[in-house]
Amino acid sequence: MSKKLVIKVTAGADAPERCSQAFTVAAVAVASGVEVSLWLTGESSWFALPGRAVKFELPHAAPLPELLASLLAAGRVTLCTQCAARRGIEPGDTLPGVRIAGAQVFVSEIMADGVQALVY
Template sequence: MARRLLVKVTCGTDDPERSNQGLTVASAAVAAGADVSLWLTGEAAWFATGDRTPDLGLPHASPAGALVTIVREGGQVTLCTQCAARRGLGEDDTLPGVRIAGAAVFVEEALAEGTQALVY
């Protein structure tokens, strides 16, 4: 059985390199055929919002929106419930396929057998 990769990105434009690394790892894992779950929390919540997806402005880096699209198309993207609420975001604000879920679901995924969790 293949291990599942759970990636939690907790930052956005406030820490662009760390944010980009998390998104890059998640999208690279999808491209490699892994079962990937990407959680967007804190300022990373904006990556779930289509036209409001921030540009990290990093030279030599893929655009954040493109990386999130790769994961949406080949894995699961989740927006933190509390993070969404604090930013006034609801399901109508998110990209297709992005779910909104809370800590209990994150813990369930993180503790599942065969899961490797990474936090950025």
């Protein structure tokens, strides 16, 4: 059975510690060889756009752009369809490698064998 971790992050700059924790856990899991799928929802949706992660600051935390880059390189990053629409984010607006998908895809990911899911 393969190991897969699905993380749904709802927090952004509005709750920086929760946001940073989600990205940190996801990046550490990827570095440990775990298959990771990070879902950007709510205020974290903005991090699907170029230049947004560099504006995020949290003392004593790993830089968000580096965490996001590692996830885009070795994991999967998905932007919630409805969250994107509410913010006027179109598929061509996102960072390369970010897909836009909805609840059906999220449910299929979390219901697969060997999957652990976390929500931040």
